[in-house]
Amino acid sequence: MAAGCTCSTRRARQRVRRSSNSARVNVAIDLVERLDRVLPQTQCGQCGFAGCRPYAEAMARGEAGVERCPPGGDAGARALAKLLDVPPVPYDRSRGEHKPPIVALVVEEDCIGCTKCIQACPVDAIIGGSKHMHTVIEPLCTGCELCVPACPVDCIVMIAP
Numbered sequence: 001m002a003a004g005c006t007c008s009t010r011r012a013r014q015r016v017r018r019s020s021n022s023a024r025v026n027v028a029i030d031l032v033e034r035l036d037r038v039l040p041q042t043q044c045g046q047c048g049f050a051g052c053r054p055y056a057e058a059m060a061r062g063e064a065g066v067e068r069c070p071p072g073g074d075a076g077a078r079a080l081a082k083l084l085d086v087p088p089v090p091y092d093r094s095r096g097e098h099k100p101p102i103v104a105l106v107v108e109e110d111c112i113g114c115t116k117c118i119q120a121c122p123v124d125a126i127i128g129g130s131k132h133m134h135t136v137i138e139p140l141c142t143g144c145e146l147c148v149p150a151c152p153v154d155c156i157v158m159i160a161p
Helices: 007-038 052-061 073-084 116-120
Strands: 103-106 156-159
Touching: 007 052, 007 073
Parallel strands: none
Antiparallel strands: 103 156
16 A cells, blocks of 8 residues: 555445446356256266356356266357357267266165165155155256165166156
8 A cells, every 4th residue: 555545545446346346246257157057957976077067156257168968968058158258169079979868766675775876866855764765856856866876776777767
């Protein structure tokens, strides 16, 4: 601060700096929100991130490309590129192909109630108590298949909705 600067001037400059920093943070949050809305919300992890929101945050920071989402495919990559104002690139097929919609089904008579599928589900689509059979809330299931390998008795199958 310059010598002779009054306290009120100093406070005003600090407010302007805080306001400027706040505006930059709000713009970044807004971009993350817009990117997250474009993503399919399957929370499948095929992009290499723990879910759609972490992937959106990485894209907003410039740490991930737009081509990583199998459920979004080429159309999703184009939409993300448009939001980020970068050249569109085709979806990276080495990450897997997007499949038709599927949902999990717990074969209840085989379920031992271990809760491992509940813990694996990123969208809380499976309900049930310990040592009681579990069931899938179909409208919430994204078909990510993360519950299938978690089941020790192989009582989860994927079916068309």
